[in-house]
Amino acid sequence: MSQQRHGSTPGNAPGDRAGAVTAFPDLPEATIARLPEYLRALHNLGEGGADTVSSEGLAAAAGVNSAKLRKDLSHLGSYGTRGVGYDVALLIEQIEYVLGLDQRRAVCLVGLGNLGHALAGYDGFASRGFKIVALFDADVSKVGEEIQGLTVRHIEDLGRVAVEENIAIGVIATPAGAAQTVADVLVDAGVTSILNFAPCVLSVPANVDVRKVDLAIELQILSFHEHRKASLTALPGGRSATAAGNQEAVGS
Amino acid sequence: MSQQRHGSTPGNAPGDRAGAVTAFPDLPEATIARLPEYLRALHNLGEGGADTVSSEGLAAAAGVNSAKLRKDLSHLGSYGTRGVGYDVALLIEQIEYVLGLDQRRAVCLVGLGNLGHALAGYDGFASRGFKIVALFDADVSKVGEEIQGLTVRHIEDLGRVAVEENIAIGVIATPAGAAQTVADVLVDAGVTSILNFAPCVLSVPANVDVRKVDLAIELQILSFHEHRKASLTALPGGRSATAAGNQEAVGS
DNA sequence: CGCGATTTGTGCACACCTTCACAAGCGCCT
DNA sequence: AGGCGCTTGTGAAGGTGTGCACAAATCGCG
Structure with missing residues (x-):
């Protein structure tokens, strides 16, 4: 880690x-x-x-x-x-x-494409200790849009708002190409934890924590297991007994 | 694992x-x-x-x-x-x-709430070896809706479609309460890999792989690190030098 | 008050993962 | 052809995580 x-x-x-x-x-x-x-x-x-x-x-x-x-x-x-x-x-x-x-932690979300919209509307955050307090996007056509009672702001305002709202956690839901730039802005704004949904590696100062969630990677891991299972079909056993436990939680 | x-x-x-x-x-x-x-x-x-x-x-x-x-x-x-x-x-x-x-793998997606919609529209799947071939929901008011060229079907049709389309991977994006039921249906339909976005533990046969992605959990892990960092502010060091590498990839 | 049933907390052994450090191999240049 | 620099592949060491198995602790009951 x-x-x-x-x-x-x-x-x-x-x-x-x-x-x-x-x-x-x-x-x-x-x-x-x-x-x-x-x-x-x-x-x-x-x-x-x-x-x-x-x-x-x-x-x-x-x-x-x-x-x-x-x-x-x-x-x-x-x-x-x-x-x-x-x-x-x-x-x-x-x-x-x-x-x-x-202490309920303030979170900001950057990038309001498909995924960003879904995240903004996800009530699992609110119910589990977090509050999304600000939404940002670089696309001016999205700025001003109202989502779940919050107005999308331009990413230029991030620095100011982050300080005002005391935001320590940022969520990146932008395309991969924009993610590093956004991360830099977040870091400059004092954010010290980042949850990154963009499929790319971010480079950040050592005091900043990054967790990455990549949906396609999860599927690819499953695909590997499918592939392996398929190459075993000739073997004894086949569909076996019911048992719980082959859960595979995400996390490091 | x-x-x-x-x-x-x-x-x-x-x-x-x-x-x-x-x-x-x-x-x-x-x-x-x-x-x-x-x-x-x-x-x-x-x-x-x-x-x-x-x-x-x-x-x-x-x-x-x-x-x-x-x-x-x-x-x-x-x-x-x-x-x-x-x-x-x-x-x-x-x-x-x-x-x-x-081999491009066929995937079905169950649950078309906020997150489901975003997943259905996520082009990262298509570009990385997967194709969403069917959408399902239990809510009849959603059935028939067209998303990204696919029509949402009722979950009752899952069994038949899964066989027809040779679906081996299922994605669950339903509320936690419905997830186990959906998982059972998927398993019955011959699906052997499940990506679960619902915040709950699924119990499935031993030959089925489950990976779980829980967005709130990711944030809670970050929250821990924030908490820890905050309890260290009095210590020497403070904001330190730039360095890449404290990435924390998801996966087991 | 003492005993037995129950359940936690943990020492220990093992398996897995990571990292270092270096020998083996390869291509290029002279 | 020979040597030199570079890069892979891997043995070995150290660290982290897991799971068993059991001692220690607590409760309830006779």
């Missing part, structure tokens, strides 16, 4: 929410990538009326191995109760805190 | 394209997930007029370490030339073959 393995400042035990500037024990990246999934599963369980969950139960709901789940939670010093399980509400609170979701 | 670690049939060396049913040396999952990125970089380079690339050059274009790139390519028995580099056209052909992209 990224080079910024800043050696976590020793400080405060997790669970100690007192000091405003709590530093984290360095969580494994793999764990971090799974926490959001646990969180989603916990919300589901909570809405279903559960007060506590066993690691087994939560693991099933999140589609992972229970040992892995326990180890992940132990990393954040989590408070389960032996013989009982985890308190759903408490665990939600803990994970949201670790992920920094207790 | 998935349990189907079918012990690869020994057969045919890669590069030996003669036998129609070539089995693969089992490529590491991590390598597979990067191949599409290499492919994209190669296409870019090719369009730029390059005939050959060094591992260093290609690695830079794909945003990875050059040693990793060489090892990845060596896994597929790739033919580079020492002192020269890789033949761009040949390497493209090799990777496309391994990924099974030489």
Whole structure:
């Protein structure tokens, strides 16, 4: 993953929410990538009326191995109760805190083509800790358009607005050709996390995190497995028994 | 990852394209997930007029370490030339073959909300080896709508159409509540690879591959890093030098 | 109060992945 | 023909992640 393995400042035990500037024990990246999934599963369980969950139960709901789940939670010093399980509400609170979701984060979206429109209208963001506060596009014919109560602005205004609205996360949904330029503008505007939907590699300063989602790549990976499966059809076995678990979550 | 670690049939060396049913040396999952990125970089380079690339050059274009790139390519028995580099056209052909992209794969898309519409209109699919051949939705008010030259059909027709069109890959872009049902239908229709955009865990037979893309999860991971960075602001360093490389590709 | 059932937290072993460092191979120039 | 510089392919080392299996802890019940 990224080079910024800043050696976590020793400080405060997790669970100690007192000091405003709590530093984290360095969580494994793999764990971090799974926490959001646990969180989603916990919300589901909570809405279903559960007060506590066993690691087994939560693991099933999140589609992972229970040992892995326990180890992940132990990393954040989590408070389960032996013989009982985890308190759903408490665990939600803990994970949201670790992920920094207790403060609703402002996000801006650049590029309002097909995908950009869909993202702007995606209510999953709002319901899971984020708020899209600004939309930008380079195309003047799109500027002024109103989407989901927000007006599309010209990308020139990005710098000013980003500061005003205290935006730390930017989403790039432009064509590949424009993505690097947009990334540069975002970085200049103080954005330190970028979610990139454009099929290209971005180069950014070391203090900026980039995550990339490439829809075609996902399909190509599936295609490989299809190809492999097809080359195995002559073998024994064929369509086999039903079993859950061959889920393949995205994330690094 | 998935349990189907079918012990690869020994057969045919890669590069030996003669036998129609070539089995693969089992490529590491991590390598597979990067191949599409290499492919994209190669296409870019090719369009730029390059005939050959060094591992260093290609690695830079794909945003990875050059040693990793060489090892990845060596896994597929790739033919580079020492002192020269890789033949761009040949390497493209090799990777496309391994990924099974030489045959344009038929994909169906279920769920035509905001995201579904965007996916249906995404030209990145067509240009990278896939063709969306059918659209489905459960909502009768959407059935009949025409999108990108395709007519939305009712999900009841999925089984029949999937067989007719020989669809092996399905994309789920429905709300979470409907996703499992849709997955079941897809599986019954003979689909063996699913790309799931719904925020939920799917349970499917062991021979079916599922990849999940959850937009909110990506943001939550970024949020964690933001949170961590914020808790480090008091430390020495601050905004540091420009450097490429802290890219975080999605994929397992 | 003690015992058994249950479930967490974790030490350990293993598998996978990454990175370094270098030998082997190739082409070019003299 | 020979040597030199460049680049691939890979052995080995270190790191990260996974999963088993079990000890430690807690609850409920007799």
